[in-house]
Amino acid sequence: MSEDLLRIAMPKGRIYKKAAALFREAGFDLPEDLDDSRKLIIPVPELRMEFIMAKPVDVPTYVEYGVTDLGIVGKDVLVEDNRDVYELLDLGIARCRMSVIGLPDWKPTLHPRVATKYPVVASKYFRERGQQVEVIKLNGSIELAPLIGLADRIVDMVETGTTLRENGLVEMEKMFDITSRLIANRVSYRMKSEAVQSLCDRLSAAIAVRA
Ligand SMILES: Nc1ncnc2c1ncn2[C@@H]1O[C@H](COP(=O)(O)OP(=O)(O)OP(=O)(O)O)[C@@H](O)[C@H]1O
Numbered sequence: 113m114s115e116d117l118l119r120i121a122m123p124k125g126r127i128y129k130k131a132a133a134l135f136r137e138a139g140f141d142l143p144e145d146l147d148d149s150r151k152l153i154i155p156v157p158e159l160r161m162e163f164i165m166a167k168p169v170d171v172p173t174y175v176e177y178g179v180t181d182l183g184i185v186g187k188d189v190l191v192e193d194n195r196d197v198y199e200l201l202d203l204g205i206a207r208c209r210m211s212v213i214g215l216p217d218w219k220p221t222l223h224p225r226v227a228t229k230y231p232v233v234a235s236k237y238f239r240e241r242g243q244q245v246e247v248i249k250l251n252g253s254i255e256l257a258p259l260i261g262l263a264d265r266i267v268d269m270v271e272t273g274t275t276l277r278e279n280g281l282v283e284m285e286k287m288f289d290i291t292s293r294l295i296a297n298r299v300s301y302r303m304k305s306e307a308v309q310s311l312c313d314r315l316s317a318a319i320a321v322r323a
């Protein structure tokens with residue numbers, strides 16, 4: 113790959129539109145068809161960039177293995193997956209939080225069970241607090257777990273709180289705030305330092321304008 117061409121893993125889904133808006137504010141004129149295309153590899157030669165449209169949880173894997181130089185990913189995925197990558201920039205987008213959630217009448221139980229999409233994050237959190245819990249990994253609709261008796265609490269993301277309200281659940285403890293981050297492969301960071309630094313500078317300037 114040429115030294116100034118940046119290959120970037122861009123998450124499909126929630127983060128995409130927010131990340132694309134930030135890139136455009138930073139002066140990177142991304143083609144409009146990027147927004148609804150089903151294509152997975154999108155070269156933008158005029159920007160010396162190539163976007164790989166990825167499932168969000170796979171972004172750190174692509175970056176660690178160097179198949180993309182950079183990636184955009186939620187802090188939630190970074191702390192769960194703990195890949196060997198550099199975290200370069202907090203993009204301040206796709207803001208939400210990771211929380212412990214339960215029914216309003218929750219009481220400590222003898223064999224507490226916690227359902228989550230984030231078993232590493234949840235296990236560490238309760239272990240550090242000296243609480244023994246069984247962590248059950250689920251892949252979606254996590255809020256169902258306390259409602260149908262699979263677990264007495266869940267660890268999940270809260271953004272507007274709508275999902276909690278509509279299911280009669282309460283946020284018991286906020287664990288940490290989440291935003292999307294720009295991450296880099298360790299080798300690309302050195303080999304393509306000029307292009308990476310220039311991208312970071314322009315994104316940082318766009319973030320500062322928003323603040
Ligand atoms: N309300 C929210 N719920 C979940 N994630 C959110 C929310 N708001 C922002 N995010 C961020 O968006 C990221 C990606 O969420 P998205 O729902 O697109 O992916 P996903 O859950 O992996 O989706 P899928 O499995 O459908 O591909 C999360 O990792 C998180 O950082």
Ligand SMILES: O=P(O)(O)OC[C@H]1O[C@H](OP(=O)(O)OP(=O)(O)O)[C@H](O)[C@@H]1O
Pocket residue numbers: 251252253254255268269270271272273274275276
């Ligand atoms: O506070 P809110 O604004 O309601 O957002 C939080 C909800 O959004 C996410 O679910 P998602 O829509 O990704 O579906 P999933 O349950 O299939 O992961 C997350 O897991 C919460 O359920």
